[in-house]
Amino acid sequence: MSAAREATTTETLTAPAEDYLKAIYAIGKGYGPAATNEIAQRLAIAPASVSGMVRRLADQGLLAYERYHGVKLTESGRRAALRTLRRHRVIEAYLSQALGYPWDRVHVEAERLEHAASDELVDRMAATIGEPEVDPHGAPIPTRDGSVDETEYTSLAQLDAGASGVVVRVSDEDPEMLRYLAELSILPGKKVTVKSRAPYDGPITLSMGRQELSIGPALAANVLIAPLADRGSRRG
Amino acid sequence: MSAAREATTTETLTAPAEDYLKAIYAIGKGYGPAATNEIAQRLAIAPASVSGMVRRLADQGLLAYERYHGVKLTESGRRAALRTLRRHRVIEAYLSQALGYPWDRVHVEAERLEHAASDELVDRMAATIGEPEVDPHGAPIPTRDGSVDETEYTSLAQLDAGASGVVVRVSDEDPEMLRYLAELSILPGKKVTVKSRAPYDGPITLSMGRQELSIGPALAANVLIAPLADRGSRRG
């Protein structure tokens, strides 16, 4: 008896549990497996701590877990992760649009609020700012019923010289990076063209409108692009 | 050595700790002592649990605690309580004014958000709705620097027949009661006159504008009044 019971709909998750699910979702892009070490690193905790928590989450039917072989979200775990992700991103969008919250700090604030805000509040926030489809960094907002745009975009670091595209998303966790990107005006919606790429991880030169600038590959890797099919293409 | 150290400014309180401080503040009206049993009842936990927590809070310099003789807030505990109270009430006001959140549910939502929202967010909320001085139930909002209006008002249950006053505040925790008060239109700002009081805890008949209604003493006790000096007076 006592196979892992399926999580009941009203099962309330703790804040750390929600964080684990989010991390696992992010690592596996919704479906793939996540390694213990990766989860630990993402949550900045010791790998040993992950083992215990992962077991508890598996007992709740949120994870499929095989000792020594990482975890995957179950359907119910995926739903829970998307619920948290929706909260997070709606809150980010709301803070930014309704309260003028600076875009490099919405992430941290949302990180705490996502565990406290009710679905009703989140829905009201979303309604108030016109049901946004992406958060301030361009990340897609899951819908109430748990579907998300799972398009995978190319990073700026992977574009060949000559290629053009529109910035769709930037990574949201590093405030300093966000301030720098804003300074350079590399923001979701902006059109960029790769002018040249220096070899050996050298700088990437971009043109944006009449402006020309060059950035390092580490930064470029954090900028996702929807390619415009004019010349350049993706690169392995 | 090791007398209770004063709480450092940046000491981060857990959510339960903030709840204890709020409860103790409410019981002692900021300064008075609070009994273990009262704290326990207010937080809906066992009295035995309070002893342990109260000791920890005292160790942090937030409470003055003498075994078997209840607790009082220290100055630093009072500041912490007021900080949480400010968050709570600003959030309530914001939810109500900016998001059209129903007034019988703002309390519950704020109860969770108050532990997660940053000071910056709370200040932005307050600024956005014009620095309100009271929450939707009429409770005064502490200022950033920790001062509050501590006026004590008379409850409607204590007014004699003939007395008039303005509703300044209603108790905020019982959603059903709030819905009923709204239905009767007994809301902060409304003028009321006590027409008559039936003896033996009987109903109290009020007139409000051209409307006349009668309520029980339990409800009346939850409505605070700023008396208008025309005829009636307070009553023991």
Next chain:
DNA sequence: GCTAAAAGTTAGGCCCTACTAACTTATTTT
């Protein structure tokens, strides 16, 4: 295929916050 390194796990602590049961102190009643 064996060994070394990497990845993951259990064991044993610790803190927080709650619980029940049993005991102590304070207060009230007679």
Next chain:
DNA sequence: AAAATAAGTTAGTAGGGCCTAACTTTTAGC
């Protein structure tokens, strides 16, 4: 003032969530 009651405390337990240290399993290199 003694006895009864109320209020408050300690003792022992539990679960969540984290840690370090030590051990096991898997993987990768030779």
